[in-house]
Amino acid sequence: MVESKSEHIDHVFHALAHPARRAILQRIARGEQSITELAAPFDMSLEAVSKHVQVLERARLLDRTRAGRAYRCRFRPAPLRDAAKILSELAGLWGRQLDGLEKLLLELERRS
Amino acid sequence: MVESKSEHIDHVFHALAHPARRAILQRIARGEQSITELAAPFDMSLEAVSKHVQVLERARLLDRTRAGRAYRCRFRPAPLRDAAKILSELAGLWGRQLDGLEKLLLELERRS
């Protein structure tokens, strides 16, 4: 069950393509949250939110560890760097100075 | 048939989540191409490629104008700026120096 690099970036963009998932990412980017906490603002079943979390996990944008009966969901920014790189490439920004976003995402990655 | 801003960014990320569509974008980023030309490298029917082009069009990443019997497909980078902004925000890079990518995408937009 290997996952090619191409498959992974597909998962990342797919994960970002849903407003609920982007909202979840915004929340955990500000601090770890349990699934129940993440579900609270949504007019959606807990199970639905759980599935969104799984999609984010598949994209490796989210990390979950068990903490008692709850899960602690943690933001993992690394794949954003890959996504940003593709946007840069598409914008034709090859080799120019503008890889600032990439550099900063790498920095964030180092500090985590 | 209005399209909310949120719907639009959904379309953008969705469009980017398929390797064939990213390949199409790479090609037209280097120059306009007809649909038949775009289809050539793919092991896929012309109709399938035509549908991918429609998805890119919905995301406003692609612009098509009729030129005789063919269509001229043109790259439209503007939505990449919105996508990059979301990545920046998620990376928690608010207000820091690192909006280089955004600035350059805006510049690209201005020049088109």
Added chain:
DNA sequence: GCGACACTCAACAAAACGGTTGACAGTCAT
């Protein structure tokens, strides 16, 4: 131990996706 809590799993359903094929409609070249 008992119940409330935090989730997952399994099954289902509706809609969207990604692809095919066949028929059709303009447009260009002769």
Added chain:
DNA sequence: ATGACTGTCAACCGTTTTGTTGAGTGTCGC
């Protein structure tokens, strides 16, 4: 006018997505 070329439309197919419910599992507090 004919025919080749470029592409769409409509129908269909199987799979994935996105959501629902209901039942089940493990954990915490008392």
